[in-house]
Amino acid sequence: MNSDELSAAGLTKNESKVYRSLLELGPSLAGQISRKTGLHRRTVYDTTEMLITKGLVGYILKNNRRLFQASDPKRILEIIKEKEEIVLPIMADLEKKFMNTKEHEETNFYKGKEGLKTVFEDQLNYKEIMLLGASPMAYEVLKYYFKWYDQTRKQKKIKTRIIAQDRKIKHIALSEIRYLPEKYSSPVSVNIYGDKVAIILWASLPFAVVIKNKEISQSYKNYFEILWKIAKN
Numbered sequence: 001m002n003s004d005e006l007s008a009a010g011l012t013k014n015e016s017k018v019y020r021s022l023l024e025l026g027p028s029l030a031g032q033i034s035r036k037t038g039l040h041r042r043t044v045y046d047t048t049e050m051l052i053t054k055g056l057v058g059y060i061l062k063n064n065r066r067l068f069q070a071s072d073p074k075r076i077l078e079i080i081k082e083k084e085e086i087v088l089p090i091m092a093d094l095e096k097k098f099m100n101t102k103e104h105e106e107t108n109f110y111k112g113k114e115g116l117k118t119v120f121e122d123q124l125n126y127k128e129i130m131l132l133g134a135s136p137m138a139y140e141v142l143k144y145y146f147k148w149y150d151q152t153r154k155q156k157k158i159k160t161r162i163i164a165q166d167r168k169i170k171h172i173a174l175s176e177i178r179y180l181p182e183k184y185s186s187p188v189s190v191n192i193y194g195d196k197v198a199i200i201l202w203a204s205l206p207f208a209v210v211i212k213n214k215e216i217s218q219s220y221k222n223y224f225e226i227l228w229k230i231a232k233n
């Protein structure tokens with residue numbers, strides 16, 4: 001185990017150096033530790049005091065001089081466990097405060113097929129999905145995925161309203177579909193659900209931006225409702 005790894009376990013850099021040197025040297029005087037670590041003797045004394053406090057170093061007096069010795073390394077695990085026992089009782093309160101102050105507006109970016117699956121699976125947690133600009137490209141990019149997705153959506157009774165430009169898009173479970181003229185077709189679609197808006201570019205390398213914002217989501221819902229009235233069955 002090197003000094004950096006010991007630092008990650010909760011020791012300072014100097015504490016790590018001194019403790020590791022004692023593991024290698026065995027019982028040692030401050031001067032020996034200083035030569036081994038390159039630390040000033042005063043720093044060695046200060047550091048060994050901290051390690052003694054933590055139970056990682058002990059000493060014996062020999063000819064009126066301190067001979068320092070490392071404790072069993074298992075003590076490091078005990079220190080970590082002690083810290084966990086101190087923190088655990090207050091974790092629930094810390095989590096509550098975190099959730100209360102957590103930023104409620106988010107913008108996330110997703111690339112590739114797996115990224116898009118993450119977006120669509122999130123939609124399965126909502127009661128209704130509004131889909132503006134449904135693209136046939138979606139079924140090419142995620143060829144087999146939408147069969148599972150629509151079955152799952154049907155099981156959860158999640159309704160979808162779809163505005164499409166291509167009349168090949170039809171017969172989708174629990175969906176009502178209306179159409180705009182094909183001249184308005186685009187590889188970009190917008191999925192609106194809850195307080196989220198997912199803007200998706202259907203391409204060989206698909207890309208999505210998901211915005212979580214109540215005002216933006218409501219604006220898109222209003223826009224959708226206007227187009228829903230214009231669109232044809």
